[in-house]
Amino acid sequence: MSDEQLPSIIPRDETELVQVLGYCQERRRGLAVLGRGSKAGWGRPLKVYANLMLNAFAGLRFYEPEELVLSAGAATPMRELQALLDQKGQMFAFEPPDLGPVWGHDGENGTIGGAIACNLAGPRRFKAGAARDHILGIRAMSGGGVLYKGGGRVMKNVTGFDLPKLLCGSHGTLSVLTEVTVKVLPRPETERTLLLAGLGAREAVRLLTQALNGPDEPSGAAHLPAGLAPMFDFLVADTLAPANGRSATLLRIEGAPASVSWRIDSLRRRLPDFAAAEVLEAEPSRALWAAIRDVSPFVRRPAAPLWRVSLAPSAGGAAALAIARALPCHWFLDWAGGLLWVQVAGEAVAAGAVAGADAGAAADGGAGVVRAAVAAAGGGHATLLRAPEAIRRAVPVFEPQPEGLAALTRRVKEQFDPNRILNPGRMYAGV
Amino acid sequence: MLMMPEPDAGTMARRETIVADLRALLGADAVIAEEERRRAYECDALAAYRQLPLVVVLPEDTAEVAAVLRYCHENRIRIVPRGGGTSLSGGSLPLADGVLVAMGRFNRILGIDYDNRLAVVQPGVTNLGITKAVEEQGFYYAPDPSSQIACSIGGNVAENSGGVHCLKYGLTANNLLGIEMVLIDGTVIRLGGAHLDADGYDLMGVITGSEGLLGIITEVTVRILPQPATARALLMGFPSVEAGGNCVGAIIAAGIIPAGIEMMDHPAILAAEDFVRAGYPTDAESLLIVELDGPEGEVAELTKRVYDIARGLGATTLRASESEEERLRFWAGRKAAFPAVGAIGPDYICMDGTIPRGRLAEVLRRTSELAGKHRLRVANVFHAGDGNLHPLILFDANAPGELERAEAFGADILRLCVEVGGVLTGEHGVGVEKRDLMGEQFTEADLAQQQALKCAFDPEGLLNPGKVFPTLHRCAELGRIVVRGGVLPFPDLPRF
Ligand SMILES: Cc1cc2nc3c(=O)[nH]c(=O)nc-3n(C[C@H](O)[C@H](O)[C@H](O)COP(=O)(O)OP(=O)(O)OC[C@H]3O[C@@H](n4cnc5c(N)ncnc54)[C@H](O)[C@@H]3O)c2cc1C
Numbered sequence A: 001m002s003d004e005q006l007p008s009i010i011p012r013d014e015t016e017l018v019q020v021l022g023y024c025q026e027r028r029r030g031l032a033v034l035g036r037g038s039k040a041g042w043g044r045p046l047k048v049y050a051n052l053m054l055n056a057f058a059g060l061r062f063y064e065p066e067e068l069v070l071s072a073g074a075a076t077p078m079r080e081l082q083a084l085l086d087q088k089g090q091m092f093a094f095e096p097p098d099l100g101p102v103w104g105h106d107g108e109n110g111t112i113g114g115a116i117a118c119n120l121a122g123p124r125r126f127k128a129g130a131a132r133d134h135i136l137g138i139r140a141m142s143g144g145g146v147l148y149k150g151g152g153r154v155m156k157n158v159t160g161f162d163l164p165k166l167l168c169g170s171h172g173t174l175s176v177l178t179e180v181t182v183k184v185l186p187r188p189e190t191e192r193t194l195l196l197a198g199l200g201a202r203e204a205v206r207l208l209t210q211a212l213n214g215p216d217e218p219s220g221a222a223h224l225p226a227g228l229a230p231m232f233d234f235l236v237a238d239t240l241a242p243a244n245g246r247s248a249t250l251l252r253i254e255g256a257p258a259s260v261s262w263r264i265d266s267l268r269r270r271l272p273d274f275a276a277a278e279v280l281e282a283e284p285s286r287a288l289w290a291a292i293r294d295v296s297p298f299v300r301r302p303a304a305p306l307w308r309v310s311l312a313p314s315a316g317g318a319a320a321l322a323i324a325r326a327l328p329c330h331w332f333l334d335w336a337g338g339l340l341w342v343q344v345a346g347e348a349v350a351a352g353a354v355a356g357a358d359a360g361a362a363a364d365g366g367a368g369v370v371r372a373a374v375a376a377a378g379g380g381h382a383t384l385l386r387a388p389e390a391i392r393r394a395v396p397v398f399e400p401q402p403e404g405l406a407a408l409t410r411r412v413k414e415q416f417d418p419n420r421i422l423n424p425g426r427m428y429a430g431v
Numbered sequence B: 001m002l003m004m005p006e007p008d009a010g011t012m013a014r015r016e017t018i019v020a021d022l023r024a025l026l027g028a029d030a031v032i033a034e035e036e037r038r039r040a041y042e043c044d045a046l047a048a049y050r051q052l053p054l055v056v057v058l059p060e061d062t063a064e065v066a067a068v069l070r071y072c073h074e075n076r077i078r079i080v081p082r083g084g085g086t087s088l089s090g091g092s093l094p095l096a097d098g099v100l101v102a103m104g105r106f107n108r109i110l111g112i113d114y115d116n117r118l119a120v121v122q123p124g125v126t127n128l129g130i131t132k133a134v135e136e137q138g139f140y141y142a143p144d145p146s147s148q149i150a151c152s153i154g155g156n157v158a159e160n161s162g163g164v165h166c167l168k169y170g171l172t173a174n175n176l177l178g179i180e181m182v183l184i185d186g187t188v189i190r191l192g193g194a195h196l197d198a199d200g201y202d203l204m205g206v207i208t209g210s211e212g213l214l215g216i217i218t219e220v221t222v223r224i225l226p227q228p229a230t231a232r233a234l235l236m237g238f239p240s241v242e243a244g245g246n247c248v249g250a251i252i253a254a255g256i257i258p259a260g261i262e263m264m265d266h267p268a269i270l271a272a273e274d275f276v277r278a279g280y281p282t283d284a285e286s287l288l289i290v291e292l293d294g295p296e297g298e299v300a301e302l303t304k305r306v307y308d309i310a311r312g313l314g315a316t317t318l319r320a321s322e323s324e325e326e327r328l329r330f331w332a333g334r335k336a337a338f339p340a341v342g343a344i345g346p347d348y349i350c351m352d353g354t355i356p357r358g359r360l361a362e363v364l365r366r367t368s369e370l371a372g373k374h375r376l377r378v379a380n381v382f383h384a385g386d387g388n389l390h391p392l393i394l395f396d397a398n399a400p401g402e403l404e405r406a407e408a409f410g411a412d413i414l415r416l417c418v419e420v421g422g423v424l425t426g427e428h429g430v431g432v433e434k435r436d437l438m439g440e441q442f443t444e445a446d447l448a449q450q451q452a453l454k455c456a457f458d459p460e461g462l463l464n465p466g467k468v469f470p471t472l473h474r475c476a477e478l479g480r481i482v483v484r485g486g487v488l489p490f491p492d493l494p495r496f
């Protein structure tokens, strides 16, 4: 929680950061670690002594396009880095989402450190991986006050333990990142999207699976159910018009213009269903995938619980339908079914607003229903990305872990942050 | 001389009891105690170092591994995990007082799920075994170390192994979906699965490449990929190493990420051509093998663009494979480079540093200067796309002092890699080989933080001790050696 009432500590350099952490460690005082606080609503509510503002650790260290590597202070705004990459025709291939608006914050406000700490990934995930697959090196300070580096700046490195990966997705609970070095890649010259209207969720996932299982290398595979199209339409005007109120099943192909055409032809030869598909050209295609990446349809109701569910792609369609049967919600699928976004109807959550079984199912923000669906899908995890604080206090925000793994997680925390001063309890109680 | 941890006298004295206990746990046929049969396990592919293990066990399921680890943990006995034994860094070098846990019986493919593009396998399955199991359906497993017929997928995870296709398709770490691992106290944990991103801390990420120091991997779920529509290998010869190196940079700068870019220098070209007759241009000073894959039209188009770049940089040979057979032949020379060099050696050691690609020419020049200084020959092969060098240092193990000279030469090369911004090992691991060089790349604090992780998994340091870290601090001591910030009392938080 970036509680405005809390004092802010703003170390000017690593030496001061050492002092701050040393001080807080001795007195066992918790800190909320903030890039820009754009994702501050993510995680269990914190009870801390102060906000640790990392603004000083900003600025480009180096960018070598030919070496495909970029290094920057952890609090460098993503926006600046993205602009730099744009100029050289490159990108962060993990397609980092801009999630600030999910919590009602402004967009375009995140930092590279926040992107790494949350290990996010966009629609290209199944092809290109997540932040963890692109991190090369870090400088960081552990809660225990050790200033250390991990990894390096080269593409291949197995020298010692891969601490940079460990910090991806640690949500600031193990160490404070001061500098990160990331692999970048050439940006595809263009893209197009095939849109098929009217498929059911299961059918859509089956078709997307077939598309991914051939040689055509799609880089985006999503399914938007019928009710959702209007929510996209206001974001990316008329892009979904071809669906005409029906569901939209989307397949993105990126590359050089000729290559995109070849791949689309090949897909259509291989899978006759796609013969009927509409083709969205580069501009609308980009807008559409940016909206999918940033979960834009679900940014307008900051009080409605929002779940991010990661599961076996082939199980995505059935899981979505099972959840929608039990819970008043909106949902859509990305990653060919492997990523399910569920926004629980806000009204249903407000106690008593909805009568009967629905109200019961939603009172926990939908946790019971959503997590049961994950279990039925054969495993995966559900994260409560957004919810009113009361719900985030009451239900586990991150997927509860089996005891052996939970104990190991606690031991890792203990080794990095023995006095639990960094984002204490953000991910799990006691961690 | 390499120092290994002092064998524990108590354990050595109890050997008979330990063997009997292990037999009771696993059955007699899963415990190897006789000296001549233990001999088969005394080294891995870093054959200069040998040590008979205390005893070898061959568990065949997770419960048995858990039983062995629990037993060793209770009795404070050291453990060395072993897969295919192809480590080039001595990762599976046994300990005199250690139980060698050989994973060879974990050799089954447990399931293939094409809908989710994954295979669930036991860790003893070979790397190539996975591709063989899925190729009929048009799939393959992308990381392809040259040792792929022999190395195990468990070993690949433990070393985060690469191959010639890493540039585009990533290392083992990027192609893993899940693992099952037994911790030192016998606890079994499962990470990841059929879904794309594991939850919680990225423990799978940090276990990958942990060289058997964190636990024993008992199941692996890997991502499998559909085969590309076409793949073509280009052979491009250059009159100098610089020109070859520049060509690599120019291809990538042009926005082309080939499936692989490999480079060999003149001595390596000669050795490989002699060994497999792949049709390499023996007059070239450097040779690039560039693999392009994708739709046929795209591969043809990219071939043209790569040729243009190469011609502009003075390429003297340009040939593209015209058939799958020819493509494989182009690769055969590169993939057999180690044995080929071995054949002229008579012995060789293979180094594995990574450098920023732009420093390639400089590093090669300085490597050949170092060769002069140490009076040894060197042949170079590299995963040029990722700047991963494999200088192969030739020496004669029977000539007194040559092994030591070769090792000193190797250490100098690795120091050079670190000096130019690179690292000690790109894919072969630290093991015992580079252990004592870790201080060249990492500070005391860097290493302390890595060891802190080790303490979360294995506080008594029973798993594969003597590997990776030059000195393994007791976990209780670690807190004291770190640079503490708190000593300067923070002047009551001035900037609130
Ligand atoms: C063009 C563009 C691209 C973007 N790309 C991404 C992206 O790739 N990934 C992404 O997540 N967001 C991205 N964002 C923004 C995204 O939506 C968030 O706004 C942003 O990442 C959050 O960063 P933050 O620094 O504000 O994080 P915060 O909300 O401050 O923090 C998020 C979490 O990370 C931790 N954290 C932050 N900084 C550090 C640090 N230095 N050390 C340790 N822990 C830290 C925090 O404790 C917290 O748990 C992007 C925004 C734009 C405009």
Ligand SMILES: Cc1cc2nc3c(=O)[nH]c(=O)nc-3n(C[C@H](O)[C@H](O)[C@H](O)COP(=O)(O)OP(=O)(O)OC[C@H]3O[C@@H](n4cnc5c(N)ncnc54)[C@H](O)[C@@H]3O)c2cc1C
Pocket: B044, B045, B080, B081, B082, B083, B084, B085, B086, B087, B088, B090, B091, B092, B103, B123, B144, B145, B146, B147, B150, B151, B152, B153, B154, B155, B156, B157, B158, B159, B160, B161, B162, B163, B164, B211, B212, B213, B215, B216, B217, B218, B338, B339, B427, B428, B429, B464
């Ligand atoms: C000719 C040749 C070519 C090679 N080419 C390449 C190459 O191109 N790319 C590359 O990356 N490597 C290469 N290697 C190195 C080697 O093959 C890899 O490091 C391989 O991954 C080792 O696998 P293995 O099963 O043989 O493991 P081992 O040698 O048996 O063990 C390696 C390490 O893994 C640990 N380990 C093994 N199994 C487990 C388990 N189940 N759980 C926990 N820890 C375990 C061991 O303790 C040890 O530390 C090559 C080696 C040779 C001999």
